[in-house]
Amino acid sequence: MxxxxxxxxxxxxxxxxxxxxxxxxxxxxxxxxxxxxxxxxxxxxxxxxxxxxxxxxxxxxxxxxxxxxxxxPCPSVNDSTTKDDLLETPCSSPTSTRSDHGCASRVxxxxxxxxxxxxxxxxxxxxxxxxxxxxxxxxxxxxxxxxxxxxxxxxxxxxxxxxxxxxxxxxxxxxxxxxxxxxxxxxxxxxxxxLTTYRCFWMRFRRLPGIEPGDMTESHGPQATTQYFAAEDTAVVAVYERLPEPTRRPPRHYSEADEAAFVARWGHLPLNNNTKNDDDPEGGATALLTLGQAYAHATQTGFINLEExxxxxxxxxxxxxxxxxxxxxxxxxxxxxxxxxxxxxxxxxxxxxxxxxxxxxxxxxxxxxxxxxxxxxxxxxxxxxxxxxxxxxxxxxxxxxxxxxxxxxxxxxxxxxxxxxxxxxxxxxxxxxSTPVFDFIEGEEKVVGKYPWVHAIPFPQAKKMV
Missing domain, CATH: 3.50.50.60 (FAD/NAD(P)-binding domain)
Known part of the structure; x- marks a missing residue:
């Protein structure tokens, strides 16, 4: 049979x-x-x-x-607090994944x-x-x-x-x-x-003058935090806002009006600290890029609850x-x-x-x-x-x-x-x-850093016999 x-x-x-x-x-x-x-x-x-x-x-x-x-590749993150619409106390959080494990995290x-x-x-x-x-x-x-x-x-x-x-x-x-x-x-x-404790508004926008590819910044502050990353042609930002009360209810479908109200509330939040100020005739000053300014150039947006x-x-x-x-x-x-x-x-x-x-x-x-x-x-x-x-x-x-x-x-x-x-x-x-890999797929290790992997990728049998 x-x-x-x-x-x-x-x-x-x-x-x-x-x-x-x-x-x-x-x-x-x-x-x-x-x-x-x-x-x-x-x-x-x-x-x-x-x-x-x-x-x-x-x-x-x-x-x-x-x-x-x-x-x-993810660069070091500039962590900053927010106060009076300014970035303060920047601190670099070292990202060492390339040396530790053989490759950098990538966005x-x-x-x-x-x-x-x-x-x-x-x-x-x-x-x-x-x-x-x-x-x-x-x-x-x-x-x-x-x-x-x-x-x-x-x-x-x-x-x-x-x-x-x-x-x-x-x-x-x-x-x-x-x-x-x-x-x-x-x-x-x-x-x-x-349980949902936070909601997230995210958007993608075209890379504006003064924004450098690889820019990556977080701003921390009361009830809301941002994460921002710039690629070659576009940049993306996520804003996390704490809900008044945690909930297990099904996700709410947010409208364009909800989105606009959110940006109006948090539009002052700074995203980075290295955008050139086009109004400066000398070109030497810098101006903060805010959520509201970036929203004017948005090409894609989303507004969701964050379950965990x-x-x-x-x-x-x-x-x-x-x-x-x-x-x-x-x-x-x-x-x-x-x-x-x-x-x-x-x-x-x-x-x-x-x-x-x-x-x-x-x-x-x-x-x-x-x-x-x-x-x-x-x-x-x-x-x-x-x-x-x-x-x-x-x-x-x-x-x-x-x-x-x-x-x-x-x-x-x-x-x-x-x-x-x-x-x-x-x-x-x-x-x-100590993270495992597929133990039935043979191949050469492409990701090698100073921390050896506990579980090795199976080496091709044909090469073992050579």
């Missing part, structure tokens, strides 16, 4: 979902990817910071040169990263990416799971991977495929597991499992969310590759119990790391916006110290060095 090969239904075609597509392609595991948006590489969202852990994993797909070309637009991920897939895998597919439900079958869509189509697989964001449809419907639970309630104890937290249970019944924002959500302050989602994929697909390879060698189908055990091992391997990272990101946002009195003190007098920051970065470098 011929054993049917496994097939995985991936829900969500963002950077993490596309990483799943690449990993499954390399693992030789069939899949179909369902994306609710009209296209895979559409212009949605602002820029992302790709750190060494994410870049190293994507380098195993051969994508690092394209990402380095399309993105800009890249979400659209450019998505296009690189799309172009890097072989044509056969690209044909498995299906846009305009909104999920309406999940059903368990004798051998797997069926993912139902609102357009009446359905897709059957051995299992489903939910890479569909903070308000994951897979997470919402997971319990429906767990026959042992016997309930239609959402898989997690709460349908809305994330870690879901208690990432899988159900050996048939459904979550990765990325569907399992844990970070505030964007540290740029760690997408990178942690990519490492989720590394750990999960490493385990799936072993299970399906062993089953195939034995001429059997991977059992539901085997998959359930693998899902638990995956969550156990990742849970403490993402919980720590989520907490650090949230505290970074709280410190920068001076949420409470001690946060202001910590921000100005402790984390503004290069000595303290250097000690923190040294500790973080040790954590980073």
């Amino acid at each position: 011929t054993i049917a090969p496994p097939k995985i239904v991936v829900v969500g075609g963002g950077p993490v979902g596309m990483t799943v597509a690449h990993a499954l392609t390399r693992a030789g595991i069939d899949f179909v990817l369902l994306e609710s948006r009209p296209s895979i590489a559409m212009a949605a969202g602002t820029s992302l910071v790709m750190s060494p852990i994410g870049l190293r994993a994507l380098s195993q797909f051969g994508l690092l040169p394209a990402i380095e070309k399309a993105g800009s 890249i637009s979400r659209k450019n990263l998505m296009q690189i991920l799309l172009d890097g897939l072989p044509a056969e895998s690209q044909s498995k990416l299906l846009p305009n597919k909104k999920i309406s439900g999940l059903l368990e079958t004798e051998d797997g799971v069926v993912v139902q869509c609102t357009d009446g189509t359905s897709y059957e697989g051995t299992m489903v991977i939910g890479a569909d964001g903070a308000y994951s449809a897979v997470r919402k419907h997971m319990s429906a495929i767990d026959s042992q639970q016997g309930t239609q309630e959402p898989a997690d104890k709460e349908e809305l597991p994330y 937290g870690v879901v208690a249970d990432w899988s159900r019944g050996g048939r459904a499992v979550l990765v990325g924002d569907a399992a844990h959500k970070f505030t964007p302050s540290t740029g760690a969310g997408c990178n942690n989602g990519i490492i989720d994929v590394v750990v999960l697909v490493n385990k799936l590759h072993k299970i399906f390879a062993l089953a195939s060698a034995g001429g059997v189908v991977a059992s539901r119990d085997d998959l359930a055990a693998a899902f638990r091992e995956y969550q156990d391997a990742r849970f403490d790391t993402v919980t720590l990272g989520c907490g650090l990101s949230g505290r970074a946002t709280a410190n920068a916006s001076w949420a409470i009195p001690w946060a202001k003190f910590t921000d100005i007098w402790i984390f503004s110290s290069n000595i303290v920051m250097s000690l923190f970065l040294r500790w973080a470098a040790g954590k980073t060095a």
Whole structure:
């Protein structure tokens, strides 16, 4: 009797979902990817910071040169407080990722990263990416799971991977495929597991005279903080504002009027301190670039709530499992969310590759119990790391916006110290060095720094024999 090969239904075609597509392609595991948006590489969202852990994993797909070309390296950040519309007490936070790990973190637009991920897939895998597919439900079958869509189509697989964001449809419907639970309630104890304490207004604008590519600045102050970065042709800024009260309610859809009111409230916030003053006939003076001034040149904007937290249970019944924002959500302050989602994929697909390879060698189908055990091992391997990272990101946002009195003190007098920051970065470098990679993708190490990686990329067997 011929054993049917496994097939995985991936829900969500963002950077993490596309990483799943690449990993499954390399693992030789069939899949179909369902994306609710009209296209895979559409212009949605602002820029992302790709750190060494994410870049190293994507380098195993051969994508690092394209990402380095399309993105800009992160320079040292000028941290500044705000008072009377002025930048004060600038402090450089050293960024040592290039020397520590072999590459600098890079800022890249979400659209450019998505296009690189799309172009890097072989044509056969690209044909498995299906846009305009909104999920309406999940059903368990004798051998797997069926993912139902609102357009009446359905897709059957051995299992489903939910890479569909903070308000994951897979997470919402997971319990429906767990026959042992016997309930239609959402898989997690709460349908809305994330807490929203901040909202974010972001915009992209054309690079104005006096703005230098690579400029990167943060301004910290009461109730609001900014992050600003300038690339070759455009600049992007994010403004985080603390809400009056934290909430677990579904995200609010902000209108153009809400956006305009926000800019009116915070338009005085300075973004940088090196814009040339065109009104100065001598050309020697400088003038601050404010949020309001940059808004007049905006080419793209967005206004969203920022959820944060870690879901208690990432899988159900050996048939459904979550990765990325569907399992844990970070505030964007540290740029760690997408990178942690990519490492989720590394750990999960490493385990799936072993299970399906062993089953195939034995001429059997991977059992539901085997998959359930693998899902638990995956969550156990990742849970403490993402919980720590989520907490650090949230505290970074709280410190920068001076949420409470001690946060202001910590921000100005402790984390503004290069000595303290250097000690923190040294500790973080040790954590980073222990990050896993795909253990079934052979290749040469492209990311090498003074901190050796604990988990080496498998060296090509052919070169070992030479």
